[in-house]
Amino acid sequence: MSGLIAKSIRFAVTASLLAGLFVTVPTPRVLAESIWVLHWNDEFNGSGGVSNADWIYDTGISYPGGPANWGTGEIEVMSSSTANVFQSGGFLNIRALHTGSDPLTGWTSGRIETKRKDFQPLTGQKMAIEASIQLPNVTGSAAQGYWPAFWMLGAPYRGNYWNWPSVGEIDIMENINGTNTWIGTFHCGVNLGGPCNETTGISASDSGFSPSLQAGFHTYRFEWDKSISPNQFRWYVDGVQRHTVNANQVDATTWNNAANHGFFVILNVAMGGGWPGNPTASTASGGTMLVDYVRVYYSSLAPPVLNFPVGGDTPPTTRPLFDWANVATATSYTLQISTNQNFTSFVLNTNLAPSAYVPTTDLPRNTLLFWRVRANGPGGPSAWSRVRHFFSANPPSTPSLLAPANGATVASNQPALDWSDSTPAASYYEVQISSDANFVTVLGR
Numbered sequence: 532m533s534g535l536i537a538k539s540i541r542f543a544v545t546a547s548l549l550a551g552l553f554v555t556v557p558t559p560r561v562l563a564e565s566i567w568v569l570h571w572n573d574e575f576n577g578s579g580g581v582s583n584a585d586w587i588y589d590t591g592i593s594y595p596g597g598p599a600n601w602g603t604g605e606i607e608v609m610s611s612s613t614a615n616v617f618q619s620g621g622f623l624n625i626r627a628l629h630t631g632s633d634p635l636t637g638w639t640s641g642r643i644e645t646k647r648k649d650f651q652p653l654t655g656q657k658m659a660i661e662a663s664i665q666l667p668n669v670t671g672s673a674a675q676g677y678w679p680a681f682w683m684l685g686a687p688y689r690g691n692y693w694n695w696p697s698v699g700e701i702d703i704m705e706n707i708n709g710t711n712t713w714i715g716t717f718h719c720g721v722n723l724g725g726p727c728n729e730t731t732g733i734s735a736s737d738s739g740f741s742p743s744l745q746a747g748f749h750t751y752r753f754e755w756d757k758s759i760s761p762n763q764f765r766w767y768v769d770g771v772q773r774h775t776v777n778a779n780q781v782d783a784t785t786w787n788n789a790a791n792h793g794f795f796v797i798l799n800v801a802m803g804g805g806w807p808g809n810p811t812a813s814t815a816s817g818g819t820m821l822v823d824y825v826r827v828y829y830s831s832l833a834p835p836v837l838n839f840p841v842g843g844d845t846p847p848t849t850r851p852l853f854d855w856a857n858v859a860t861a862t863s864y865t866l867q868i869s870t871n872q873n874f875t876s877f878v879l880n881t882n883l884a885p886s887a888y889v890p891t892t893d894l895p896r897n898t899l900l901f902w903r904v905r906a907n908g909p910g911g912p913s914a915w916s917r918v919r920h921f922f923s924a925n926p927p928s929t930p931s932l933l934a935p936a937n938g939a940t941v942a943s944n945q946p947a948l949d950w951s952d953s954t955p956a957a958s959y960y961e962v963q964i965s966s967d968a969n970f971v972t973v974l975g976r
């Protein structure tokens with residue numbers, strides 16, 4: 532029993548609930564991580580060439596009208612032949628082949644890029660692009676000139692081909708000459724020099740992988756985070772972060788030109804060029820990059836975790852506290868309360884800013900109610916939380932008056948008034964004394 536008014540008192544009585552009397556404000560709890568939702572993928576489970584619905588074959592020695600030798604000085608001719616690019620055994624194979632005796636001519640290989648060029652996170656959200664890859668299994672002198680890569684170019688490059696590096700290039704994985712070294716790079720700005728130190732770019736590398744990059748599959752992942760300020764690029768190998776670039780590392784115009792648009796994804800094995808140097812007579816033909824999958828994920832807000840009222844509990848008030856864990860980057864929440872678990876009969880359906888809510892009016896009493904919450908953000912809503920249910924509070928029974936007895940003459944003008952407890956127990960009791968049976972004139976309350 533609550534401590535507003537004791538049961539034994541000098542007044543006559545009726546009983547009621549004080550709605551929301553014991554509400555407490557919860558301590559905010561944050562779910563720090565978003566949920567990654569698969570947005571686009573190719574698992575390479577087919578046979579023959581790659582899907583023409585998803586991929587474009589780059590062929591020859593340049594884009595039409597673009598820089599010669601793909602702008603890097605590489606010497607191979609890119610081919611759409613299944614000798615160079617094919618699916619087999621659940622993998623994409625990109626194979627560099629050599630014919631003839633001259634190591635500087637006679638090379639063919641493969642380069643494919645996604646038809647889609649709109650890969651970028653929504654405002655306030657994140658995107659991740661990931662691939663599982665085994666690099667061509669050639670090392671030492673046999674690997675001289677090999678240059679496999681998993682990378683992206685800014686969409687404005689298509690049809691122009693002369694606006695590099697201002698439109699942005701993101702090298703998720705590069706490797707040269709069969710070394711056990713990963714390189715990740717962001718290219719932007721102007722060539723030469725500029726804010727991104729071109730043609731080197733803003734780069735990082737790591738070595739010593741076991742198994743080596745050539746002897747086993749490794750996971751290469753790039754995350755683009757627009758949920759934080761400044762925006763951030765992150766590179767991972769096998770789940771370990773290896774490189775970071777923040778938007779404020781360059782001026783705002785450079786970042787906007789390089790990142791404020793979509794990207795397309797490229798997989799290729801180049802041969803030779805200004806960075807690795809050209810193949811020699813010792814360079815092996817047939818080195819093959821194996822790709823298990825390419826996947827693009829977009830972030831979604833995590834659904835809130837519901838706290839009180841706990842499923843199945845009966846709250847002690849008709850205006851209970853609804854409480855859920857705060858979700859990082861959420862701007863609001865949608866709370867729904869329904870009389871059925873399909874949420875087709877709403878008691879409440881409202882958008883809220885905080886991560887707790889107390890109804891401003893009584894909920895239906897002694898009713899089974901279902902409730903759920905979702906988080907809303909700049910990129911859209913999360914999934915709904917799990918559904919919880921509870922019986923809303925039932926009004927207490929009417930107390931039985933005990934003393935003074937009806938019609939009795941009392942010995943004091945301050946008699947003790949007594950009544951039985953209500954069931955369920957009331958939060959407090961309201962007492963009225965009147966000089967008339969209709970309680971028009973209330974002497975005490």
